[in-house]
Amino acid sequence: MEDRKEDQRKPPFVFFGGKGGTGKTTCSAAYALRLAKEGRKTLLVSTDPAHSLSDIVGTALSNEILPIQENLWGIEIDAAQEAKRYVGEIQDKMLAIVSPAIVEEIKRQMEIAYLSPGSEEAATFDKFVELMDELGNPYDAIVFDTAPTGHTLRLLSLPEILGTWIESLITKRQKSLELFKMAGKFEKEMMRRAMEDPVVESLTRRQKRFEKSRKYLTDPGSSAFFFVLNAERMPILETERAIGLLEKFGIPIKGVVVNRVIPPEAGDFFTARLAAQEGYLRDIERRFGAKKIVLLPLLRSDVQGMEQVEAVAALMGAIDA
Numbered sequence: 001m002e003d004r005k006e007d008q009r010k011p012p013f014v015f016f017g018g019k020g021g022t023g024k025t026t027c028s029a030a031y032a033l034r035l036a037k038e039g040r041k042t043l044l045v046s047t048d049p050a051h052s053l054s055d056i057v058g059t060a061l062s063n064e065i066l067p068i069q070e071n072l073w074g075i076e077i078d079a080a081q082e083a084k085r086y087v088g089e090i091q092d093k094m095l096a097i098v099s100p101a102i103v104e105e106i107k108r109q110m111e112i113a114y115l116s117p118g119s120e121e122a123a124t125f126d127k128f129v130e131l132m133d134e135l136g137n138p139y140d141a142i143v144f145d146t147a148p149t150g151h152t153l154r155l156l157s158l159p160e161i162l163g164t165w166i167e168s169l170i171t172k173r174q175k176s177l178e179l180f181k182m183a184g185k186f187e188k189e190m191m192r193r194a195m196e197d198p199v200v201e202s203l204t205r206r207q208k209r210f211e212k213s214r215k216y217l218t219d220p221g222s223s224a225f226f227f228v229l230n231a232e233r234m235p236i237l238e239t240e241r242a243i244g245l246l247e248k249f250g251i252p253i254k255g256v257v258v259n260r261v262i263p264p265e266a267g268d269f270f271t272a273r274l275a276a277q278e279g280y281l282r283d284i285e286r287r288f289g290a291k292k293i294v295l296l297p298l299l300r301s302d303v304q305g306m307e308q309v310e311a312v313a314a315l316m317g318a319i320d321a
Contacts, residue, residue, distance in 0.1 A: 010035075010320065011224040012135050013216060016257070017146040017242070018228040019235045020050070023259040026303045027228050027296070028145035029056045030312035031319065036072035040140040044068070045131055046076040047124055048147040058305040069306065073139075075131070079124045129209045132216055217251050224254035226294075226319070231258055231280040240287055255292025257319070258284060262298050294318045 016028040025048065032044040043065065046053040053076055054061045059068050063078040128144075135142060216222045227242060229235035243253050262270050262277055284293065296315055303312060 010141070011220065011222055011254075012141050013132060013144070013223040014141065015144045015146055015223065015225040016228055017225065019238050022228045022230050022235055023296075023303075024228040025052050025056050025145045026309070026312055027226070027257050027259065027316070028143050029053065029309050030316050032072060032141075032143040033069075033306070033309055034313040034316055035141050035143070036070065037313070039071065041071050041138055042073070043131065043134065043139045043142045044072065044074040044145065045128075045142060046074075046145045047079075047128060048145055049079060050147075051076045053145055056303060057309060077124055077127050125213070126206065126209060129213045132213065214250075220252045220254075223251075225251060226255050226257050226292075227253065228257045228259055229284075230260050231277045231284065233280065236280060236283055236287065243288075253291060255294065255319070256284065256288050257294045257296060259296045260298040261295045266298075292319070 014028075014031060016024045016031070018024045025046070029044060032042045035042045044053070044057075046061070051061075053074060057068050057074060059066065059074065061068075061074045061076045063076065063081050065073050065075045068074045131142060225246065227239045229239045239256060246253060258281070261281075262274055264274065266274065281295075294316070295318075296312065299308075299312075301308075303309060
C-alpha cells in the first residue's frame with residue numbers, strides 16, 4: 001500500500017532533456033519502462049526530430065501511438081506532418097467561408113504559414129499538449145524524450161513567449177470582425193461568415209492550450225524535468241544555462257542525470273579520464289547540489305533493445321530517492 005501511495009505522488013509528466021548524444025533517449029526509455037513495470041500505464045513520447053527512440057526500444061514507432069510492451073506505449077512526433085495537418089485544418093475552415101475569388105490567395109497564404117520559421121515547433125507543441133490531455137485516459141504517466149537543449153528551450157518557452165502575442169492577435173481579429181459584421185448586417189451570408197471565423201477559433205484554441213500547458217509545466221506536482229549530461233565541461237555549462245532559462249520561465253527542474261560515469265575499476269587506460277571526471281563531478285555537485293543528482297555508469301556497449309533498457313531502468317531507482 002505504501003508503494004502505491006509513493007507512486008501516486010510522482011508527477012505524471014516527466015521530461016528528459018539535454019545536449020545531443022548525452023543519453024537522454026536511453027534515460028527516458030528506461031524511466032518509462034520502470035513506471036510500466038510498476039503497473040502504471042505509461043506513454044513514452046519523442047519530440048526529438050532525430051527519433052532514435054525506435055532504435056533504443058527495438059520497436060518501429062511512428063506519429064501514431066503504438067504498444068511497446070505491457071503498460072508501455074510509444075510515439076515519435078513528426079513535426080512536419082503535424083504542421084501540415086494543423087495548417088490544413090485552418091485552410092479547410094477558411095475555404096468554407098471565404099469568397100471563391102480569393103481561394104487561391106488563401107491557399108498561398110497557408111503554404112507560406114506552413115513554410116514559415118517556427119511552424120513545426122508550434123505544431124509540435126499543439127501535439128505535445130494534446131498528448132498531455134490523454135493523462136488518465138488511458139495513461140497514468142507520460143514520459144517525454146525531448147529534442148537537444150536549444151530546441152527544447154524554444155518548445156517549452158512557447159507558452160510564455162507567444163501567449164501575449166496570441167491574445168493581441170485575437171483582439172485585433174475581433175475588431176476586424178466587428179467592422180465586417182457592420183458591413184454585412186443587411187446580408188445574412190456575410191453575417192454568417194463573420195460569426196464562424198476560423199482564425200479566431202484557431203487562435204483561441206491555441207491560447208487555451210498554452211494556458212493549460214503553462215499550468216502543467218510550472219506545477220512541480222504535475223511535471224518533473226531532468227537534464228541528462230555527461231561529466232564533461234561543455235555539457236555542464238550548457239545544462240547550467242538551460243536550467244537558468246527554464247527556471248526564468250517558471251519551469252522547475254527536478255534534477256540532473258549524469259550518464260556514462262566511468263567506474264573506478266576501469267583500469268590504467270582510464271586513469272587520466274577518471275581524474276578529470278572527479279573534477280567534473282565535484283563541479284556538478286557545486287552547481288546543481290540543490291537538485292537531485294543521479295549517476296549512471298558507463299556501460300560496456302550502446303543500449304539497444306528492451307533487455308538493455310531494462311538494465312538501465314534498474315539503475316534509475318535513485319531518481320525517486
